[in-house]
Amino acid sequence: xxxxxxxxxxxxxxxxxxxxALVVVAVFTVYPLLRAFLMSFxxxxxxxxxxxxxxxxxxxxxxxxxxxxxxALSNTFIYVLFVVPISIAISLVLAVxxxxxxxxxxxxxxxxxxPYVTSVVAMGIVFGWLFHSNYGLLNxxxxxxxxxxxxxxxxxxxxxxxxxxxxxWKSLAFNIIIFLAxxxxxxxxxxxxxxxxxxxxxxxxxxxxVPLLSPIIAYAFIIxxxxxxxxxxxxxxxxxxxxxxxxxxxxxxYYLYRQFYVNWNFGIASAAAVVLFLIILAFTVxxxxxxxxRVHY
Amino acid sequence: MKKLLATLLTVCMLLSLAVFTxxxxxxxxxxxxxxxxxxxxxxxxxxxxTDKFNAENGLGITINLTNQGxxxxxxxxxxxxIASDTLPDxxxxxxxxxxxxxxxxxxxxxxxxxxxxxYEDILPGYRAEGAEFGPTYTIAFNKSVQVFFYNKTKYDxxxxxxxxxxxxxxxxxxxxxxxxxxxxxGYDDLFGMFLQYMLQNDAGFVADGQVVFNNxxxxxxxTFLLDLFANGYARTAGEDRYLSGPFNNxxxxxxxxxxxxxxxxxxxxFEYGAAAIPVGVKPAAMQAGTNLTMFAKDPAKQAxxxxxxxxxxxxxxxxxxxxxxxxLPIRQSGFESDEFQAYxxxxxxxxxxxxxxxxxxxxxAFPGAQEIRNKLSSEMEAAILEGKTAEQTITDMAAAAQExxxxx
Amino acid sequence: xxxxxxxxLSKSLIYLVLTLGAVTTILPFLWMILTSLKGGTxxxxxxxxxxxxxxxxxxxxxxxxxxxxxxxFVNTVVVTVTSTSLMLIVTTLAAFGFSRLKFPGRDVVFGIxxxxxxxxxxxxxxxxxxxxxxxxxxxxxxxxxxPFMASVFYIYLLRQFFRKVPDTLYYAAKVDACSDxxxxxxxxxPINKQAMSTIAILNAIACWNAFLWPLMVTNSETKRVLSIxxxxxxxxxxxxxxxxxxxxxxxxxxxILMYLVMHKQIIKGVTQSGIKG
Numbered sequence: 001x002x003x004x005x006x007x008x009x010x011x012x013x014x015x016x017x018x019x020x021a022l023v024v025v026a027v028f029t030v031y032p033l034l035r036a037f038l039m040s041f042x043x044x045x046x047x048x049x050x051x052x053x054x055x056x057x058x059x060x061x062x063x064x065x066x067x068x069x070x071x072a073l074s075n076t077f078i079y080v081l082f083v084v085p086i087s088i089a090i091s092l093v094l095a096v097x098x099x100x101x102x103x104x105x106x107x108x109x110x111x112x113x114x115p116y117v118t119s120v121v122a123m124g125i126v127f128g129w130l131f132h133s134n135y136g137l138l139n140x141x142x143x144x145x146x147x148x149x150x151x152x153x154x155x156x157x158x159x160x161x162x163x164x165x166x167x168x169w170k171s172l173a174f175n176i177i178i179f180l181a182x183x184x185x186x187x188x189x190x191x192x193x194x195x196x197x198x199x200x201x202x203x204x205x206x207x208x209x210v211p212l213l214s215p216i217i218a219y220a221f222i223i224x225x226x227x228x229x230x231x232x233x234x235x236x237x238x239x240x241x242x243x244x245x246x247x248x249x250x251x252x253x254y255y256l257y258r259q260f261y262v263n264w265n266f267g268i269a270s271a272a273a274v275v276l277f278l279i280i281l282a283f284t285v286x287x288x289x290x291x292x293x294r295v296h297y
Numbered sequence: 298m299k300k301l302l303a304t305l306l307t308v309c310m311l312l313s314l315a316v317f318t319x320x321x322x323x324x325x326x327x328x329x330x331x332x333x334x335x336x337x338x339x340x341x342x343x344x345x346x347t348d349k350f351n352a353e354n355g356l357g358i359t360i361n362l363t364n365q366g367x368x369x370x371x372x373x374x375x376x377x378x379i380a381s382d383t384l385p386d387x388x389x390x391x392x393x394x395x396x397x398x399x400x401x402x403x404x405x406x407x408x409x410x411x412x413x414x415x416y417e418d419i420l421p422g423y424r425a426e427g428a429e430f431g432p433t434y435t436i437a438f439n440k441s442v443q444v445f446f447y448n449k450t451k452y453d454x455x456x457x458x459x460x461x462x463x464x465x466x467x468x469x470x471x472x473x474x475x476x477x478x479x480x481x482x483g484y485d486d487l488f489g490m491f492l493q494y495m496l497q498n499d500a501g502f503v504a505d506g507q508v509v510f511n512n513x514x515x516x517x518x519x520t521f522l523l524d525l526f527a528n529g530y531a532r533t534a535g536e537d538r539y540l541s542g543p544f545n546n547x548x549x550x551x552x553x554x555x556x557x558x559x560x561x562x563x564x565x566x567f568e569y570g571a572a573a574i575p576v577g578v579k580p581a582a583m584q585a586g587t588n589l590t591m592f593a594k595d596p597a598k599q600a601x602x603x604x605x606x607x608x609x610x611x612x613x614x615x616x617x618x619x620x621x622x623x624x625l626p627i628r629q630s631g632f633e634s635d636e637f638q639a640y641x642x643x644x645x646x647x648x649x650x651x652x653x654x655x656x657x658x659x660x661x662a663f664p665g666a667q668e669i670r671n672k673l674s675s676e677m678e679a680a681i682l683e684g685k686t687a688e689q690t691i692t693d694m695a696a697a698a699q700e701x702x703x704x705x
Numbered sequence: 706x707x708x709x710x711x712x713x714l715s716k717s718l719i720y721l722v723l724t725l726g727a728v729t730t731i732l733p734f735l736w737m738i739l740t741s742l743k744g745g746t747x748x749x750x751x752x753x754x755x756x757x758x759x760x761x762x763x764x765x766x767x768x769x770x771x772x773x774x775x776x777x778f779v780n781t782v783v784v785t786v787t788s789t790s791l792m793l794i795v796t797t798l799a800a801f802g803f804s805r806l807k808f809p810g811r812d813v814v815f816g817i818x819x820x821x822x823x824x825x826x827x828x829x830x831x832x833x834x835x836x837x838x839x840x841x842x843x844x845x846x847x848x849x850x851x852p853f854m855a856s857v858f859y860i861y862l863l864r865q866f867f868r869k870v871p872d873t874l875y876y877a878a879k880v881d882a883c884s885d886x887x888x889x890x891x892x893x894x895p896i897n898k899q900a901m902s903t904i905a906i907l908n909a910i911a912c913w914n915a916f917l918w919p920l921m922v923t924n925s926e927t928k929r930v931l932s933i934x935x936x937x938x939x940x941x942x943x944x945x946x947x948x949x950x951x952x953x954x955x956x957x958x959x960x961i962l963m964y965l966v967m968h969k970q971i972i973k974g975v976t977q978s979g980i981k982g
Contacts, residue, residue, distance in 0.1 A: 013885070014806030018814070021799035021855035028852040029821040032832035036824065048379050048398040062704075094726060097719045110965065111727045114734045117910060117960045119935075119953035122737035125946070132536055153536035156682065169729065174907075178862065181903040185869065185896075201715060215865040223822075223858065230825045240538040246679035253825045260828070261373055263668035264397065265704075273828045280823035330924075336937045337771060337945065363924045366936045370920055377834035377921060383843065545746070563746045 040270035047266065059271035068247065069272065072255040079164060079231055079251065084224040087168045088217065091175035096209060098176065099183045109180065116173040124237030127166045128153065153239065156248030163249050167234045171227075175220050182216035183209070218291040222284055229280045232257060252276045326357040327601040329593070330385040333364060334371040335439070340364060342621040350608045358601040368587070386593035387602045392426065392435055392662035395590060403591040404432035408603050414611065418628045422584055422657030429661055435588035436610055437627040439557075439618070442584045442657055443493070444649040446544060446562055447551035449570035451477065459551075459572035463497075463521060466575040470530035473550045480532035481550030482525060483540045487533065487681075488674035489583055489660070490553070491694075494518040496658055497577030503663065506702050511695035518577070519687035526681045533681060544569075555585055557623050559646040571649040573656070580656030586624060625650050664705040669698045741765070741951035748946040761947065768951040772934035773926055780846075781930040784919075785912045788850045792908050793901065795855050800863035801889045805875060815864075818857045830921065837922050848922040849930070853912065859904045866900040867893060902967055910960055931956055 039045070040060070044053035063069040098109050115123070130137050131152035139149040152162045190212065194204045210217070232253040235243055243250040243258075252272060260269035335343045347360050363385070365371040372394050378384045379398055395402050405427075409416050416424070423437035447459055455476050460466040466482065473481035484490035495502055500515035502508075525531040532549060534540045540552040541561045553574055554562075562569055574582050589606055593599045608614060615626040616637050623646070626632050632651055641647045660666075673694050680690040736755070740748055741764055743757040802808075803815050833852060842848040870893060878888045894901065916932040923929045935956070938949040 012808055014802045014808035014811065017802030017806060018799045020795045021818075021857075021860060022814070024795070024851065024855035025818060025821060025857060027836065028833055029824075029829065029857075030817070031836070032829040033821060033824050035832050036828050047376070048401050050380065094723070097723055100719060102716070102719060102723075106968065108723050108727060109968065110961075111731055113964055114961075115730055116907075117914075117957040117964075118734045119737055119950070119957070121944075122740070122950060122953060123733045126733040126736045128536060128538075151536075154682075172730075177903060177907065181900050182866075184899050185866070212869075215869055219862055219865045223861075226822050229823075232825070232827065243675075245535065246682055247675040253827065256825065257827050258671065260831075261369070261376070262671060263665075264376070265668070270828070273824060276825065277820070277823045281820060284819065284823070336939065337948075340771075340937070364936075366920050366933070367939055370917070370936070373830070373917075374921055377831050377838075380831060381835040381838040383838050565746065 036270045042267045059267040072250045080228040087171045095179035120237045159244040214295045328359045332385045332388040384592040389587045393666045396662045397664045426659040435590045438589045439624045440586040441555045441557035450567035460575045482531040483552040487677040496581035508695045508699045571646045573652040581658040582653040582656045584657045764951040768948045771937040777931045789909045799860045804864045804867035
């Protein structure tokens with residue numbers, strides 16, 4: 001009898017380990033999240049007294065009829081499609097290079113860490129300058145190849161590509177940092193063994209590095225996906241507090257932020273948040289399924 | 298029902314007023330929490346004024362200043378404070394922030410009637426703004442007005458003078474463009490530009506929850522505006538964010554901007570001028586900047602906050618404030634004071650502001666106003682970028698604005 | 706011979722790529738530092754000049770006058786250190802629970818945790834503001850620390866690292882009658898030291914730079930943190946970029962120092978213990 005109860009308790013012991021985290025997340029994330037979910041059904045709401053005058057699905061029908069929200073959806077999808085894979089590929093290659101036995105390794109590692117601590121305002125300004133139609137370095141280089149100056153940040157058609165380039169650059173630091181942490185847990189003996197087999201660099205990379213790093217790559221993918229779907233700060237920084245020329249670079253979170261804090265349409269903002277949540281959820285589930293088959297633990 | 302409630306409230310107010318005027322005699326120490334968004338040099342000036350008030354009021358009142366970041370941060374924080382019932386005793390606000398929460402704001406009419414130094418002395422545009430919801434909910438504090446900045450060196454060279462009417466604006470910018478190949482006009486705030494031209498042409502904007510600018514006069518004003526851009530006489534800030542940047546570099550010959558931004562006009566190798574903005578059928582020089590409002594429920598705190606408001610808006614304080622910040626005196630007597638007259642001799646921007654004191658118009662606040670501002674700003678930019686016709690632009694803007702109004 | 710020249714070639718390729726990357730990476734940072742030393746008119750010049758014509762070191766003293774930086778600095782250190790230590794403990798426990806231990810509903814609970822990442826943090830601010838004021842934590846350090854004690858972001862990352870540790874180690878430990886608790890601190894934590902310090906650094910940076918939340922939940926100068934000092938230089942009409950960048954540079958300096966110190970420590974730790982995957 002006693003033994004059995006001990007076993008019963010033992011089954012729950014794991015829960016004790018995760019309990020502190022659960023309490024904090026429940027109070028400061030799950031609770032507000034549920035409130036946002038409820039709020040998305042408030043159609044008439046008085047904020048100052050927190051009284052709901054009527055419920056309904058009008059907020060959802062509104063956002064799906066709103067051309068700005070549609071623009072935000074398509075921009076966000078295009079953004080995620082380009083930024084996540086490209087950023088992971090580039091940072092993986094850079095991380096592997098930074099992990100090589102090279103001179104100035106420590107210096108390089110520190111430099112690649114810098115964007116993580118540089119003021120977002122400074123980054124936005126510098127990229128605004130790199131993309132500037134008259135003085136920008138980018139147009140200068142394009143000019144060397146005889147390409148006419150591009151109005152990167154002034155035209156709706158080129159503003160999104162500019163945003164994507166900026167975001168890839170900005171997201172490299174985080175990925176490199178976690179890949180480096182991952183690479184350093186791969187024992188040197190794997191590579192020694194590979195060298196004995198005289199495996200080339202590419203084979204080492206594809207047969208050892210990628211498989212052994214796969215849990216971390218999977219993490220980077222999911223986190224990259226989630227945070228790219230939530231893109232906001234990059235838009236704000238690059239266009240100096242606007243959503244690009246004539247709102248052409250508006251994203252879902254930018255839309256949501258504006259509806260909540262500027263327009264004070266709490267219901268509409270919450271509905272947009274719920275839609276965003278469902279989209280990310282769907283993608284994450286798909287990705288976890290794929291990862292389950294591919295990731296090597 | 299509403300009327301009755303309002304009357305009841307007023308009676309309560311008056312009663313409490315009577316209570317505190319009686320209580321003010323024995324000086325109980327009171328602390329008043331004041332949230333503001335004044336940073337840098339503006340904050341220094343506000344602190345200096347407040348320190349003076351705290352030291353000299355003789356009523357045991359202490360004002361506790363709390364800087365809550367920029368305007369957006371302050372409005373977000375006020376939003377949270379409304380939700381959690383933790384509002385400060387008073388704050389700096391744009392009227393649009395309180396438009397849908399008037400029930401938490403204290404009307405000031407009784408205070409003004411009972412104890413205020415010559416309310417009529419406050420510029421009419423500011424009084425109108427303070428009372429735009431009916432009762433007076435706010436009192437002007439840090440106010441600025443749009444002025445026309447221009448490249449005086451180039452103007453003199455080309456024998457041009459600052460335009461005073463639409464026709465002159467067209468002719469001057471055309472001449473400038475043809476002589477230099479550069480745009481000569483622009484506006485940082487595209488919605489502000491739109492609104493100004495609608496009001497100047499007497500097209501109206503929004504009245505009683507209905508869009509009214511979709512009329513012939515609106516189309517006429519829009520045609521005038523879009524032509525300036527289409528011909529290259531005007532440009533948007535675009536990638537440069539603020540026109541003061543290209544202006545300082547001599548890349549745009551002039552622009553309309555807030556007088557409070559004068560500190561950022563630092564021309565590189567030329568002299569700049571500032572003038573009253575060109576006027577249309579009506580003058581409509583748009584005023585900007587925030588106001589003071591009171592949230593305190595406790596009569597003692599209300600009385601103390603009122604003492605402070607009286608102090609901040611006094612002629613002496615408003616002149617000090619204007620001279621140290623680049624904002625404007627809110628009182629006629631402030632403009633006319635010897636000190637400010639002497640200051641105007643040295644400041645071309647202050648003179649341009651003074652020339653417009655009778656012409657000021659304000660951007661009205663109503664539920665949905667912020668959303669319309671954003672939406673139309675984007676529509677305006679799209680119209681310029683895509684070369685839309687004036688009729689189409691006005692129709693689209695009116696539809697977008699009406700949709701927002703109908704949702705409120 | 707062929708192998709050697711190929712190796713030399715790939716080495717130089719590595720240097721070339723890394724240098725190009727480093728230049729683009731360092732440019733915004735450099736710009737931040739150099740701008741902090743420029744005069745007011747120079748900052749907004751177009752085309753921009755990289756180096757100041759006159760070096761304005763006084764920008765730093767001017768920036769420091771704008772806010773009680775000493776108090777803010779102490780507060781920031783206290784909040785960052787406390788918050789990061791607590792976060793590390795809570796995260797380690799949770800990551801261990803979710804990767805190694807089994808309990809009913811574990812995967813469902815983890816799924817819910819993951820799902821919370823999908824809501825943008827911007828949505829949560831007002832509700833959390835109300836929660837904090839109901840708890841009576843307004844204008845206290847608890848408001849700055851407690852909400853960030855658990856980070857799903859890092860629980861997930863650490864869980865991935867913990868799962869890389871071979872099962873055999875765990876069962877070997879079990880045979881030696883090692884409790885889960887001991888196994889966690891004596892085996893898992895040392896093996897994943899690199900990952901944990903990475904998390905600590907990332908969290909400390911986020912905490913150090915956090916702006917909106919600290920501004921929302923504090924009112925008095927004695928509770929405020931450094932990042933709030935940054936708003937001093939932005940007004941509706943424009944921004945004093947040179948002072949803003951001076952303050953921003955001062956803000957990141959301690960982080961870079963911390964990174965350099967911890968970085969050395971990590972490299973040393975890795976080479977000494979010869980951690981194997």
